Amino acid sequence: MRLESRLVLSTTGAPASDIGVNLNLNSPWTGDPVWVDVHNLFRSWGPANNPWATTPAPAVNSDNYPLAPASTVADLANYPDGLYQLSYQGTGTVAFSGMGQLVGSITTQNGVSTGTVQISHSFGTNALFLTVTGVSSTATISNFHLYAPGYGSNPTQVFTTQFLQSIQPFTTLRMVDWMQTTNSTVTNWSDRTPPTSFLATGPSGVPYEDMIALANATQKNMWISIPALATSSYVQNLAQLIQANLDPNLQVYVEYSNETWNYGFKEHWQILTAAESNPLVTATDDMSKVAEQSAYMEIQDAQIFKTVFGTSSSQVVPVFAGWAAGSYYQQAAFQ
Numbered sequence: 001m002r003l004e005s006r007l008v009l010s011t012t013g014a015p016a017s018d019i020g021v022n023l024n025l026n027s028p029w030t031g032d033p034v035w036v037d038v039h040n041l042f043r044s045w046g047p048a049n050n051p052w053a054t055t056p057a058p059a060v061n062s063d064n065y066p067l068a069p070a071s072t073v074a075d076l077a078n079y080p081d082g083l084y085q086l087s088y089q090g091t092g093t094v095a096f097s098g099m100g101q102l103v104g105s106i107t108t109q110n111g112v113s114t115g116t117v118q119i120s121h122s123f124g125t126n127a128l129f130l131t132v133t134g135v136s137s138t139a140t141i142s143n144f145h146l147y148a149p150g151y152g153s154n155p156t157q158v159f160t161t162q163f164l165q166s167i168q169p170f171t172t173l174r175m176v177d178w179m180q181t182t183n184s185t186v187t188n189w190s191d192r193t194p195p196t197s198f199l200a201t202g203p204s205g206v207p208y209e210d211m212i213a214l215a216n217a218t219q220k221n222m223w224i225s226i227p228a229l230a231t232s233s234y235v236q237n238l239a240q241l242i243q244a245n246l247d248p249n250l251q252v253y254v255e256y257s258n259e260t261w262n263y264g265f266k267e268h269w270q271i272l273t274a275a276e277s278n279p280l281v282t283a284t285d286d287m288s289k290v291a292e293q294s295a296y297m298e299i300q301d302a303q304i305f306k307t308v309f310g311t312s313s314s315q316v317v318p319v320f321a322g323w324a325a326g327s328y329y330q331q332a333a334f335q
Helices: 161-166 208-218 232-245 266-275 286-315 328-334
Strands: 002-009 015-022 070-075 082-090 093-098 100-109 112-119 127-133 141-147 172-174 221-226 252-256 316-319
Touching (some): 172 208, 232 286, 286 328
Parallel strands (some): 172 221, 221 252, 252 316
Antiparallel strands (some): 002 015, 070 127, 082 141, 093 100, 093 127
16 A cells, blocks of 8 residues: 655644555455455456456446356455355356355345355465356346355445554545546446446446445545546536535545656546647646646536535545656646
């Protein structure tokens, strides 16, 4: 996890340290014990006989459940051995391999199928494979859960105790990687990851509902980095979601995109294209154009958030990032 450091003045005028942390990418490959429900670590679906393959990718529904036989994999290197509680709905059949195997049979009652999966590193791998068969374009599974041991068969706790303890020293959680903002092509609100999605490691990142839940559970401020191509409607919906659900004692830091000066990222070029059609951008060199357009968009997004939060607008803290080594980029933006 990368540290985000901000120095502020206390009410007495003495320097006070306010240290945030940048959450690591939610990836199938890190093995980080973040989630009680490990379905959040599976990668996108591949063919039933090869979860590593990206083509031909099976069709999925709006919640990223497969509409044809498919398989996927997650790295549980840092998760404990033990009995994991399985539940799902639908008519499909699930099977496990790698470091996991079903214990006994799956039973179905009132439309919910449940079972137990033994996870063990002694099986010789850190990879847990999941295969789904018996699904089609008209019928698939849904509400898939696989809960780590120690939390029960229907837990209310979303994040592992180990993860919650690891972020306690910090005041603010920066979620740029959880949002997959860097190189994002997300544009419309319909592009975001819904809370009912099987997939939380895809190009639209973790559901915002989970980010808000983490901030509330830990009483940490949340720092979001809005995708460069996000429409004003997207920003409006996001602001409304956060305003309605974030603890009113917490702040939301609102940043437009991430490292917009970095021409190795797609957002730099996305913003340059927008700058060249914005009559308010008057710079003549490309980097200054990007700086001006980034400042323009930061103001637009922050104003949307401030308006949505209304009388609680003090919860919203706009953020504009720049270089610590020099002020050229920031000066172009602020001017």
